[in-house]
Amino acid sequence: MISVPADPTGRFSEAWRQCVGTGRVELALRRDYQDSLSLLQREIGFRLIRGHGLLSDGMGVYRPYEHEGAHRVHHSFTYVDQVLDAYLETGIRPFLELGFMPAALASGEQTVFWWRGNVTPPRSPREWADLVRATLIHLIDRYGLDEVRTWPVEVWNEPNLRDFWQDADETAYHRLYEITAHTVKEVDAGLQVGGPAISPGADDWLDRFAEFTERRDVPVDFVSKHAYTSGPAQHVPFGVHQALAPASDLLDQFATPRERLKSTALARLPLHITEFNSSYRPDNPIHDTAFHAAYLAPVLAHGGDLVDSFSYWTFSDMFEEAGVPTALFHGGFGLLTHRQVKKPTYHLYAFMARMGPDLLARGDDHLVTRHADGRIAVLAWAPVDPTGQTPGPGRHALRMSLPVAAREVFVRRSTVDENHGNAYTTWRHMGSPRSPRLEQLDILHEAAEPARSHRRLTVQEGRAGLDLTLARHEITLVELTPVADETPPWWDEQRLLGRSAP
Template identity: 65%
Template sequence: MTVVVPAEPVGVLTGAWRECVGTGRMNLSLRHDHREALARVQREIGFRSVRGHGMLSDDMGVHRPYERDGRHVRHVTTYLDQVVDGYLEHGIRPFLELGFMPSGLASGDQTVFWWRGNVTPPSSYTEWADLVRGTLRHLVDRYGLEEVRRWPVEVWNEPNLVHFWEHADQAEYLRLYEVTAHAVKDVDASLQVGGPALSPGADEWWEPFAAFVTERDVPVDFVSRHAYSSGPAQHVPFGTYQDLRPPQELLDQFGAPRRHLAGTALADLPVHITEFNTSYRPDNPVHDTAYNAAYLAPVLAGGGDLADSFSYWTFSDVFEEEGVPAAFLHGGFGLLTHRGVPKPTYHLYAFLARLGEQVLARGEDHLVTRHADGRLAVLAWQPVDGAARGDERRTLRLDLPVGDVARISTHRRRVSEDDGNVWTAWCHLGRPASPSARQLDLLHEASVPAVEHGSHATADGRVRLDVPLSRHEVTLVEVDPVRDETPDWLDDTRIPGYR
């Protein structure tokens, strides 16, 4: 069947897909390889904000108690300033997540991750509020109120899970949220504060959260949750396998806050999906594959209709929640590997960055857009359902409106099982845990998308294009009008080999 694409737009491609990206924990941004990865991501994709854990954890050194005629606390921002300075230098703003608990303020010793973020409530809510106010006032003094007003402030991370909040105590989280939200507004009423940063499967928290903040007049400027679509974990040494539910599951999760908050005072607030991916595990090989890119293509194409932002977790494999990665490709969340090699999902994002804002058509395997200057850009993908292999071959047939030109040129970039796929190349090399310099060069070369060029005659302002899609392929086709400037004395048949 041929998709006949209308000449008039049917919608707008919002920037929700690039509004935010994840970074693991903030301390990682002090590392050279992490900052190099961010620089490349910003050059080729251009995210607008970045969110990570651990802003107040011990490895950032913000909360520093000391004794001098009694207990005192100094707020030290040496590392925080370096991290934020680095973000702004790369054209990206922080999306501040307030957590985890500094050990000098913690009420217990429960921690999460290899780097031991403390997940217990504060021993003193007064001191916690002072920490929040002091940190934000410093940021306002250093970067200016107008700038910091653009940085959302999220209260904690996944408090519905016992791993991230002691006993997953809802009442205690609501207390934390209330104290924190008021502390944020004490700095300036225009600062954005929100939560509750729920994990999937915790939608029963929405009603009590909405009721609590409404009844007690607690500030809330946005709501946030996370989205993952993986099933039960099957653990192996240094790895995890999981089936995935269909991509629509992620879109359903994106839409969950508005469904559950309909009819409440929070119904019209912005919705931020502050983490999403296929698997929630940082050691699941699916993240390294072309399948991951094909799976997420319809999610990125349609997510902006359901949420104001959805933040891919994460942009780099420089990430240590389960410890130092044991192999070059280890199933990490990153768009880029260690040493900055792009994975197929990286290219999906880079392709989206080249699309136009006007949406002309959208389907199960395509998104057709137009730029303001009239150029067309088509994102197409081989559909997958979350578990099965996917079709070996599929052809997308398009009838495109191109305007009053006799010919168009096409420029196509392609990622699949065999093209632009670092994971396939790494497997062929024997899956080296620590690739040599030569192997790294080969992997960088293999990670580049395949490129094709072509030209086509038009008829009545339209052109037909066939876009064959191989297994797990994601492709970008850019369509440009041809203004033929060939001089009449040129004759290619006179070139040897072209007769």
């Protein structure tokens, strides 16, 4: 029996909803993307959104030309404005990642992804600084200084990897960061700039980044890195399979930067995990499963104790780094498939959005919070076996005693598991149609909704007893609302069919 205390242990951190990832920002020009983002914001409500490609050729910002025998550059913000307008209209702000390199400004031809983002240093540091300066000045002119000061500016993406930064040249990245950070601060000292946005397994970069920025007096307002738990990819056509470390490994990765930087000038800066997930691949079927939601539940429950934000990578399967997806369910990163079919992990986030601000209890399989009006929210999850050696327990039981300031409570339970709130299972039963027909999409949307049950529970001596039995890979949200009974005194269920009063 878990006896939940009546007094909060503190405020529950909302670092989990501070930021979410997206495919390249150019995709925000598309209708399906905007529809998906609108749904996400209505039901979850993230605060910031981060994606690649703000300065890549697809956005058309850097436009060199020759005039009167001189090399000149025109900066065009047509698409930037449309993307950021779409974000702000849905109630989300950008977490600006500066990259990748416009081809005409690049020093080389190395690219990454199906859409060919250039990952080489600028051939002209001066023109790169001009590009950064012009972009930020335009954003301030359009959206206002106070607004843009709330948009973090991150310099590049995973420069420790050769795929993302030519030769993974650390010295060259430090030069890029120094030029960029000083340019940002020249525009306005109140703008937030940071990095180095490294991938897992490169924490020694943090040590040298701290030493470099302190020695050279380079501005740093926040530190960023990424976290994933998957091993080497086992390739199959249009997909991969990977072993996973326990989800606790993500929390260990979250904690590492503060430990490494505690004796440096960066020790007390905000720490942002600007990408995290289980697999780092956009074609791993694990992302589509109920297992994935139960696997990540403890990370969302505990991650805010370690970092200022941790950004799920990504909110939608509209994502083309490995090419255009070949099927509705294809192992994409998204909380949503194309056409807004919700995945189990989407519901994990939607459940989190219904938790209260007061933290009452937390453990390996549960999170209990309270709202200001007395509502209690319980998120519970079944344990998983990340090794894949077993399917995980078929049943998982929890018994709780909850503090309630009412005589009765209305209990609403929302359930997601292998067979409920799980369109992936339904899609597999359909025969895995790559492009579902409209009537099949309707069925999948229906199947994607959690199972819900409702009942009334009597409170005894200020405590409500709650017994939960969770199925394999289940996440469940139980909400207990004090009942203010307004049933009229003449109401009698026994007389519904016209029987006389006894």
